[in-house]
Amino acid sequence: MADPETEVVIPEDETAADEEMGEAEGDNGAAETAPGGLEDIEPEIPVRTTFLDYLRSPIIELKAGQGDDIANLHAHQGLLTASPFFARECENFTENTRNRRIDLTGEDLAATASVIEYLYKGDYFPTLTGNTNMEYDATVPQNDNDGVGLLRHARVYTLAKKFEVPQLAALAHRKIHLTQSTAKGEIAYARFVYKETSPDDEDIRKPVANFWATRSHVLRHEAEQEFKRMCLEFPQFGFDVLSLVLDAQEKRSQRQDGQSSGGAGRKRQRTIL
Template identity: 50%
Template sequence: MADSFNEETMVKDAPRGAAADVEMAEGEAGAASENPNAELPFAEGGPEDAPAPRTTFLQYLTSPVVTLLVGSGENETILTAHQGLLTRSPFFAEACAEFVDDGSPRQIELPGEDLDAMGCFLEFLYTADYFPRKVPGQRTLEKDPSTPEVDMTGEQLLKHAKVYTLADKFGLTHLKNLASSKIHCVNSTAKGEIAYARYIYQFTPPTDTAIRVPVANFWATRSHTLRAEAEDEFRDLCLQFPQFGYDVLTRVLDDKLKRERNEKMHPGAPGSARKRPRHSSTTQA
């Protein structure tokens, strides 16, 4: 090919000085082969460019064990976890950086955290998931004989919501996304949705639109039917968290404006069916 390398031709046709340079370079290469510690003239990269060694799971398990004190008083529960896994969280990495190697206990107090959410967090650290897992290819979760098919009180929704806020605090984005996706797999009632919405508007910042927008959208598109099942709770929620009521009203007005524009542009066209963000049951206990 056009870029073929012909060393004989290059040395023959080159000026005398250039040929001498080539011979000298070859001599240096020979010296380098005799002395492996010699620095190669055209070496690329170096030890700093080598990829970092992979941390094995065994290394995680042989790291120091950290005691976690979850809750307070009579409700305090002792959990343990390997420091190597805990430090995947920026929150715990900072806390573990305070430990000293003098034989003193490695202990972290978490008085305000939910015990079940902490259990899910630790399960995620060790297995990359937590129960119940999502069924592959479906918008459902694994069956749990201890929980009803329909979340009547919001307990199942709150389980994942608490994991979501815990993951946000501990700085694990993947766990946040996983918990959010499981929320949309729960089949619940209006009262369950109210309990979930109240938690979200109480424990997440207004800037967290990823979790708040679906809540407002859900109530904006379904409140005309679900409000009748939990009208008192719906009113109390709007009064307790005016931002919730404003977000729902904004979505309702935006949808109304969009429909009016579509009707002007396409007179007589049928309206598009609304899709519910997640399953719900209108039955009550």
């Protein structure tokens, strides 16, 4: 005879308690394995571009020079793009571009080479050897009547402006002020500045005019004819120099009048006929 079936009845309260316990254990297990958030936080390491990265970039051919003095220069694209001008030119190249060329014909070859030298080294020959010195340049004559030294840096200055490298323009301008020259050499430099730079570029034009406005004795004895030709060729130069001379004379007159009259305004002398 079969045993009577026994029905086991589980109270609802115990079932709910078991479910709650299971959920709690599940939550605890998840809590033990779930990340607390700190594991995902890693220090941000800035990306540093090394010189090796520059050297791995494609080679750009630069055709530069004037007339018979034209040559093909080469530089790494990674360094050239420090110049916004070259960066825009390089945007025309794709990964499949085999021959990457930029035409700079018409630009001074030596000055272009100096720009590239600066992009690689942070300076160009003759380099600075101190706050007020540059390394010796044997190509500059002792009596530089042609302004060889000044014109070298002036050409670099104008190219730095064109290629949008303000740090290089400032460096070239500094070297101009450290370069020794003669009165005739200064006139050659002034002619280049007033021919090749913008009329609004007072950074380089104003010192030129001020140099001649404060050196009238040099004009009379060393470069009078050159100065005359310069004024006829570039009337703006003559006007700038004359304005500075008149400003200086006016200031001297005001000081003298103030000292002699105790600060009272000077009256115009009347002419009696």
